[in-house]
Amino acid sequence: MENIVDVSSAYEGIKCFITKTPLLSDDFIDKSLSCKVFFKCENFQKIHAFKVRGAINAVRKLPDKTLKLGIATHSSGNHGQAVALAARLFNTQSYVVMPENSPKTKIESVRWLGGKITFCAPTLEARESTLERIVSETGAHFIHPYNHPDVIEGQGTCAYEIFQHGIEPDYLLVPVGGGGLLSGTLLAALRYAPATKVIGCEPANADDALRSLRAGRLIPVDKPNTIADGLRTSLGELTFSIISKHVTDIFTVTESEILEAWRWITFHLKVIVEPSCAVPVAVLLKHKETFKHKCVAIILTGGNVDPDMLKLIL
Missing domain, CATH: 3.40.50.1100 (Rossmann fold)
Structure with a gap:
């Protein structure tokens, strides 16, 4: 798969159709978490999502x-x-x-x-x-949502843009549902930032990636009950093969931790994102000691949220 996917070529092919999204940071956030954090804001992407x-x-x-x-x-x-x-x-x-x-x-x-x-x-x-x-x-x-080499290649351009900023973070936190973004990120990091540790971030109520990696075989999610609607899908054969080979780890978070992180993003970063984006932030907040004094990048995957849902974090 590594020989098939060419993230830089994909980027050249799609860059005229997409938005080069900003990479936000905040001194107060860095000081409060004792680490340097960059947020890749795909909520500002066309259709407001990395997809x-x-x-x-x-x-x-x-x-x-x-x-x-x-x-x-x-x-x-x-x-x-x-x-x-x-x-x-x-x-x-x-x-x-x-x-x-x-x-x-x-x-x-x-x-x-x-x-x-x-x-x-x-x-x-x-x-x-x-x-x-x-x-x-x-x-x-x-066009499969994630289990497709061209889709994975395209999703890898998000991390590619991060690395093109001259940033090679110690950790890159990526939400995982079907695994297309995580797979693309892993392949981009493998070539352009080999020292970066990529961590998949998953709701505990939809933890098929974690269970699949532990078992060494695909275990589809059964009736996922999570507010992170973008992460309710299961890994595919292709994404599982890439993730199981290259991912550093999979961390999970509870629904209450997701809600708290979603509220944290809204009030500290001042942006509107989907609850799925809160999952990697919840991982950061939950494992502060792991990331202490490190450089961390987080992909905020999208901003398409029903206004009524925002009441949950106000």
Whole structure:
């Protein structure tokens, strides 16, 4: 896989379509945590999420005859938005299968971008069976949310941008759901920042990555019950193979720790992010001694949150 993925080439291919997002730091935060922290703000990305990187990278590589039939995916929101935007950029139709409990703001965005939505039950089986039907009916090309080399390659450009700032952090904290971002980050770090330790950050209520790595085989998440809706998916075969080979560790945090970290981000960093972004911050707050006097980078993956949910942290 390391020989297939070329993150720098992917970046050159997508940089005209994406936003080079800021890397924020704050002296008060550094002093209070006794470490240097950089926040990579993908909440300021196109569609307000990192997912656009992988989707555009995958779609740009498709031949014209494939593009004409459209592109399809299943997603709780951010990848669906990314595929819808990529379809618009490359003048084709997108078909997005979304769980019935997807955040309203993400549903509205997919529709606004021109995606044709089909709702399904909130299970992986329902997502996949519904998508299979849509692909059969339309002939659209399936862009997997994470278990796809071109998607992983595109997601790796987020960490690549961090390293291009001249920063090689001691630790890079990355939330993990399906594992596309973590896999891409690991492969980018392997080549451009080999001294950086990459840690996957996961809700304890959706800890399939941790359990899979401990068991040495994929153990899909069963009925994940976490506020971090972007992290409810399970690793795929491809992402599992990359993560199990290269990740430094997987840390988990509880729902109360996620909520507290989400509140902390809002009031200390002064940005609006999704609860999934709070997971790596919760890891930082929970393991202060591990990161003491170190340089830490955290990827804030997106900012698509329903306004009503913000009441939970006010």
